Every structure is written in structure tokens, then in C-alpha cells.
Amino acid sequence: TDASNDSSFKFQGEKLLGSLGGMFSKTWKPKKTRAIIGPLVTRDDSQRRGAHLEQRKKLGLTPVPRGGSKSQTPPLEPTNTFQKVEVEKSKQDVALSDLSDLLGELKDMAIDMGSEIERQNKNLNGLQDDVDELNFRVRGANQRARRLLGK
Structure with missing residues (x-):
């Protein structure tokens, strides 16, 4: 894959720089506190549909009959008050x-x-952790760059 090739090229470059000596002898190893995960994309519509139905039950909503009221037709000509x-x-x-x-x-x-906002907020929370890292x-x-340039 491209990512593994990139890291192998970087590793080879660091080895070559280290062999030059002087200020290049120390290779840079970044401090990593945790891995970058990226946003979690969830597209499981069946799970969302189940959560949606669960929310509807909690709110006491039932499916609304559509168009049932229009079948009642009043008489055409009312005769009295x-x-x-x-x-x-x-x-x-x-x-x-x-x-x-x-x-x-x-x-x-x-x-x-x-429910969509809730899902997006969960994704943004994970993304915020990555941004902090x-x-x-x-x-x-x-x-590190300032220290190297300052020498």
C-alpha cells in the first residue's frame, strides 16, 4: 500500500541522514500518545431505524393514519341552521x-x-480527539525544528 511505502521511504531517509553525522545523527522520533483514528462513519440504516422506532415509542408516537379524514363528505345543501x-x-x-x-x-x-445530529456529534467527538493529538x-x-535551527 501507499502508506507502508511512504513509511519505509521515511525510514530509509532517516537512516541515510543518521549516517551523515553531526546534527543529522539523531533521527526524529515523534512523541505519540495515541493513534489517529479518524471519524467513525456509521451507515447502518437498520440500526438507525430501530433507534428511530424506539425513540418514537418513548415519545408515545404511533403511526399517523394518512388521508382517513377526507373520506367524510358532508351533505351538499344544508336545509336548516x-x-x-x-x-x-x-x-x-x-x-x-x-x-x-x-x-x-x-x-x-x-x-x-x-438522531442524525446525535450521530454527527458522536463522530465529531472522535474527530476532536484526533485534532488534539x-x-x-x-x-x-x-x-524540535526550532532547536535544530537554533544550533
Whole structure:
């Protein structure tokens, strides 16, 4: 692989520099406190789907029936005041049912967004540890370079 070839070339270069003597006799060995892992990419949708369903159960959400309210059709021509009130009530019921369906969809979206944000935060936490480690190594390399240039 390319990474193993790169490290073997670096090792050979350090050996050649060490053979020159003088300030090149000490090869640089960086201080490593831990390995760089990189971000953990998880794309297991079945696991995410299970967590999503678990979250929905915790919140007390059940699948919202879609379109069931639109099957109720009021009479076309109300004949008295009572029927007019009933027609208006049924229209309001349909509108409230549609609003309820929309709010259910928004809840679904919010739950999906929350689980995605949670997953991204976990990945960023691991990445932050790697950034801290790389900063530590770069500071050490800079100190070593300043000492070498100062001689």
C-alpha cells in the first residue's frame, strides 16, 4: 500500500541522514500518545431505524393514519341552521385532522433530525480527539525544528 511505502521511504531517509553525522545523527522520533483514528462513519440504516422506532415509542408516537379524514363528505345543501352548523363542524374536523397529520410529519422530521445530529456529534467527538493529538504532535515537531535551527 501507499502508506507502508511512504513509511519505509521515511525510514530509509532517516537512516541515510543518521549516517551523515553531526546534527543529522539523531533521527526524529515523534512523541505519540495515541493513534489517529479518524471519524467513525456509521451507515447502518437498520440500526438507525430501530433507534428511530424506539425513540418514537418513548415519545408515545404511533403511526399517523394518512388521508382517513377526507373520506367524510358532508351533505351538499344544508336545509336548516342545524345542518349548516354540522357542515361547518365537519369542515373544521377535516381541517384539524389535516393539521394533525402535518404536525405528525413534522414530529417525524424532528426525530430524524435529532438522531442524525446525535450521530454527527458522536463522530465529531472522535474527530476532536484526533485534532488534539495532531496539535500535540505539530507543537512537538515545531519545538524540535526550532532547536535544530537554533544550533
